[in-house]
Amino acid sequence: MNIFNFFITHYQNFKRNSYKKKIIKVAKTVGKNLTVNGPSHATSKTELGNNVNFNGMKIQGHGKIAIGNNFHSGIECMMVTDIHNYDTGSAIPYDDTILSKDIFIKDNVWIGNRVMILAGVTIEEGAIIQAGSVVVNDVPKYAIAGGHPAKVFKYRNKEHYETLKNQNKFH
Numbered sequence: 001m002n003i004f005n006f007f008i009t010h011y012q013n014f015k016r017n018s019y020k021k022k023i024i025k026v027a028k029t030v031g032k033n034l035t036v037n038g039p040s041h042a043t044s045k046t047e048l049g050n051n052v053n054f055n056g057m058k059i060q061g062h063g064k065i066a067i068g069n070n071f072h073s074g075i076e077c078m079m080v081t082d083i084h085n086y087d088t089g090s091a092i093p094y095d096d097t098i099l100s101k102d103i104f105i106k107d108n109v110w111i112g113n114r115v116m117i118l119a120g121v122t123i124e125e126g127a128i129i130q131a132g133s134v135v136v137n138d139v140p141k142y143a144i145a146g147g148h149p150a151k152v153f154k155y156r157n158k159e160h161y162e163t164l165k166n167q168n169k170f171h
Contacts, residue, residue, distance in 0.1 A: 016035075016036060016037055019036040019037070019038065019039060019040050019054075020034055020035070020036040022036075022040070022041075022042075023036055023040055023041075023042045023046075023048075023054070026041075026042045026043065026044060026046070027042040027043075027044070027046040027047070027048055028044055028045055028046055028047050029047045029048060030048045030052075031048055031049045031050035031051070031052065031069065032050045032051070033050055033051045033052075034048060034052050034053075034054075035051075035052070035053040035054070036053075036054045037053070037054065037055045037056075038054065038055045038056030038057075038075055039056055040054040040056060040057040040058070040059075041057070041058045041059055041060065042057075042059045042065075043059055043060065043061065043062075043065070045062070045063065045064045045065065045081075046059050046064075046065045046067075047064070047065070047066045047067065048067050048071075049067060049068045049069035049070075049071065049107065050069045050070070051069055051070045051071075051170060052067055052069075052070075052071045053071065053072045053073065054073050054077075055072075055073055055074055055075045055077075056073070056074075056075040056076050056077060057073050057077045057078070057079070058077070058078045058079075059078075059079045060078070060079070060080055060081070060082070061079075061080050061081030061082035061100055061119065062081060062082055062098065062100040063081025063082065063100035063101050063102045063103065063119060064081070064102040064103075065079055065081060065102070065103045065104075065105075066102070066103075066104050066105065067105040067109075068105060068106045068107035068108070068109065068125070069107045069108070069170075070107055070108045070109075070170045070171070071105060071107075071108075071109050071110075072109075072110045072111070072171070073110075073111050073115070074111060074112045074113030074114065074115065074131060075113050075114070076113060076114045077111055077113070077114065077115045077116070077117075078115075078116045078117070079103050079116075079117045080116070080117070080118055080119060081100050081101060081102060081103055081119045082098050082099065082100050082119060083098075083099050083101070083118075083119050084097070084098065084099070085097035085098070085099055099119075100119065101119035101120035102119075102120070103117055103119065103120070103121050103122070104121075104122040104123070105117075105122075105123045106122070106123060106124050106125040106126075106127075106141075107125050107126075108125055108126045108161075108165070108170070109123050109125070109126070109127050109128070109129075110127075110128045110129070111123075111128075111129040111133075112128075112129060112130055112131030112132070112133070113131040113132070114131060114132050115129050115130075115131065115132070115133050115134075115135065116133075116134045116135065117129075117135045118134065118135065118136050121135050121136065121137065121138060121139070122138045122139075123135065123138070123139045124138070124139060124140050124141040124142075124143070125141050125142070126141055126142045126156055126161055127139045127140070127141065127142065127143045127144070127145065128143075128144045128145070128156070129144075129145055129146065129150060130144070130145065130146025130147070130150070131146075132146075132148075133145065133146045133147055133148065133149075133150040134147075134148045134149055134150060135149070135150045136149040136150070137149065137150070139152065140152065142155045142156040142158055142161060143155055143156075144156065
C-alpha cells in the first residue's frame with residue numbers, strides 16, 4: 001500500500017468512526033454492531049436494533065423511529081416523522097402546528113439509495129424498498145416495493161427467507 005492509499009484509508013475510517021459516535025451519542029438506544037459508513041443523523045427518539053447499517057441516513061422529527069435488527073440502508077436516505085397541519089390549521093398552506101407520527105422498521109429490512117420514509121409508516125420484516133422510492137403507506141412482510149408512492153410489486157421467496165433466517169445467515 002502506498003502512502004497516499006494509507007492516509008485515505010485511515011481518513012475514511014476516522015470519518016466512519018465519527019459518524020458512528022454521533023449516532024451513539026444522540027440515539028435513545030443502539031444495539032450491537034452498528035455500522036455507519038456515510039453522513040448520518042438520528043434523534044433522541046431513535047431506537048436501533050443489532051447489526052444496523054447506515055450508509056447515509058437522515059432521521060428527523062419529533063416522533064419515535066424504531067429500527068429492528070439487520071437493517072441496511074443505501075446512501076442519502078431519509079426518515080421524517082413530522083408533518084405540517086395543512087388540513088385543520090389556522091393558516092394556508094399550513095400553520096405552525098407540527099404533527100408527529102412514529103415510524104417502525106422491523107427486522108431484516110433493506111432500503112435502497114435515496115429512499116424517503118414518511119411519518120406513520122411501518123415496514124414489516126424482510127421487506128425491500130427499491131432505490132429512489134417514497135414510502136407513504138405500510139409495507140407488508142417479505143414485500144418488495146418501489147416508486148412514488150411506493151407500491152408492492154413483488155414478494156420475496158418466503159421459504160428461502162425463513163431457511164436463511166433459521167440458519168442465522170445475516171449480512
